[in-house]
Amino acid sequence: MKRAIETKCLHLEEEGGCNNYGSISYPIYQTATYAHPGVGKSTGYDYSRLQNPTREHLEKVVAALENGTDAFAFSTGMAAIALLMELFQPGDHLIADADLYGGSIRLFRNVSEKNGVTFSSIDCCRDDVESYIQENTKAIYIETPTNPMMNVTDIAALSEIAKRHRLLLIVDNTFLSPYLQNPLDLGADIVVHSGTKYLGGHNDTLAGFLVTNREDIREKFAFLIKTTGAGLAPFDSWLILRGIKTLGIRMEKAQSNALEIANWLKAQSAVTRVIYPGLPEHPGYNIMKKQARGFGAMLTFQLKNKEFALAILEKVRMIKFAESLGGVETLITYPTTQTHADVPKEIREKNGITESTLRLSVGIENAEDLLYELNKVFREIEGEQYGREKS
Ligand SMILES: *Cc1c(COP(=O)(O)O)cnc(C)c1O
Numbered sequence: 540m541k542r543a544i545e546t547k548c549l550h551l552e553e554e555g556g557c558n559n560y561g562s563i564s565y566p567i568y569q570t571a572t573y574a575h576p577g578v579g580k581s582t583g584y585d586y587s588r589l590q591n592p593t594r595e596h597l598e599k600v601v602a603a604l605e606n607g608t609d610a611f612a613f614s615t616g617m618a619a620i621a622l623l624m625e626l627f628q629p630g631d632h633l634i635a636d637a638d639l640y641g642g643s644i645r646l647f648r649n650v651s652e653k654n655g656v657t658f659s660s661i662d663c664c665r666d667d668v669e670s671y672i673q674e675n676t677k678a679i680y681i682e683t684p685t686n687p688m689m690n691v692t693d694i695a696a697l698s699e700i701a702k703r704h705r706l707l708l709i710v711d712n713t714f715l716s717p718y719l720q721n722p723l724d725l726g727a728d729i730v731v732h733s734g735t736k737y738l739g740g741h742n743d744t745l746a747g748f749l750v751t752n753r754e755d756i757r758e759k760f761a762f763l764i765k766t767t768g769a770g771l772a773p774f775d776s777w778l779i780l781r782g783i784k785t786l787g788i789r790m791e792k793a794q795s796n797a798l799e800i801a802n803w804l805k806a807q808s809a810v811t812r813v814i815y816p817g818l819p820e821h822p823g824y825n826i827m828k829k830q831a832r833g834f835g836a837m838l839t840f841q842l843k844n845k846e847f848a849l850a851i852l853e854k855v856r857m858i859k860f861a862e863s864l865g866g867v868e869t870l871i872t873y874p875t876t877q878t879h880a881d882v883p884k885e886i887r888e889k890n891g892i893t894e895s896t897l898r899l900s901v902g903i904e905n906a907e908d909l910l911y912e913l914n915k916v917f918r919e920i921e922g923e924q925y926g927r928e929k930s
Pocket residue numbers: 615616617618640642643682686711713714732733734735736745746747864
C-alpha cells in the first residue's frame with residue numbers, strides 16, 4: 540500500500556543504513572571526515588561536504604515527500620536557488636514570474652544577470668507565457684501561490700508549454716509545502732524549498748532544498764553541491780528532520796486558522812482586500828482545488844491606509860512583527876520594508892504590493908486567541924483614528 544504523506548513524514552520506506560542501534564531519532568553524524576577501512580575501500584562516505592549520513596537521510600525524506608527520486612539539502616533556501624542557477628550558462632534566458640520571494644528577485648537581478656543570464660519577468664498566471672519564449676530560453680521559474688500576492692498558476696498547463704519547448708519547469712513550493720502540493724507530479728522538473736519555513740516549521744533553523752526526478756539533473760546537482768559546498772550541516776539536518784515529523788498536523792491546524800482569520804478580516808471595514816486562495820472568490824481557487832490538497836496558511840491583506848497597516852505592526856504582541864513564515868508562531872510581515880525591500884518600487888507596485896499591504900503567516904495557536912488579539916488591535920486603532928478625525 541502506498542503510504543500517506545503524514546506517514547511518510549515519520550517513516551521512510553527503506554529505513555536502516557548507518558543507524559545501527561534502532562534509535563527512533565536519526566543520529567547526528569557530527570563528523571567532517573570518515574576513516575577508510577583500507578586502500579580503495581570506503582564506508583560510502585569520504586568527507587561531509589560531499590555527503591553526511593544525517594543530511595543524506597533528510598534528503599531521502601524530502602525526496603519521498605515530493606515524489607522525487609532525489610533531493611539535495613542546502614544551508615538556506617537562497618543557497619539552493621544560487622546553486623540551481625549554476626545549471627545555466629552566460630547567454631541563457633529564463634522566464635520568471637514577476638511576483639517571487641524578494642531574495643530570489645535580488646539574486647536573479649544582481650548575481651545571475653551579472654553572470655550573463657537574462658530574464659523575462661512576467662505574470663505567469665495572466666500573461667501569454669509562450670510569447671516570451673526565445674531561442675535561448677532554458678527554463679520557467681515560478682512560485683504558486685506567489686509571495687506575497689498569492690497568485691496561483693496552473694502547474695500542469697505550464698508544464699505542457701515547458702515540455703513542448705524543451706524548457707525546465709522550476710517550482711518554488713515553499714508556500715504550500717509537500718504536504719499540500721507536489722509539483723513534480725504535475726510535470727515540474729525541479730522543486731525548490733526554503734526548508735526554513737514549513738519543513739523546519741519552528742522558526743529556529745535555516746535550510747533549503749532542490750528536488751528532482753531527472754537523472755541528468757541529479758548528476759549536475761550532486762557535482763555542484765560537492766564542488767560549491769553549501770550542503771546543510773548535520774545538526775541542522777537533524778532539526779529539519781524533527782520538524783518534518785509534525786508537518787501534517789501543523790499544516791492542518793495553520794490552514795484552518797488561516798481560513799478563520801481570512802473570514803474575520805473580510806468583515807472588517809478597515810480592510811479593503813483579503814487575498815487568500817482558500818476563499819472561493821480568489822481567482823486561483825479552482826486551480827488550487829485541482830492541483831493542491833489544501834490552500835495553505837499564508838494570507839495577504841490590504842488596509843484602507845498606510846497608517847492603519849503600520850499601527851497594526853506597532854500594536855501586535857502575541858502575533859510577532861517579523862520576517863519569515865511557515866513556523867508554529869504567527870508572524871506578520873510588511874513586504875514593503877522587509878521581504879520585498881530590495882525589489883524596485885515600480886516592480887513592487889506593478890505586482891500590487893502597496894504600502895498598506897500586510898502578510899500573515901498563520902501559526903498553530905488557538906484560533907480564538909489569534910482573533911482576540913486582532914480584534915483588540917483593530918478596535919484600538921479605529922478608536923485612535925476616529926479620535927484624530929474628530930479633533
Ligand atoms: C524564504 C524563502 C526563500 C529563501 O529561503 P531562505 O531559507 O530564507 O534562504 C525562497 N523562496 C521562498 C518562497 C521563501 O519564502
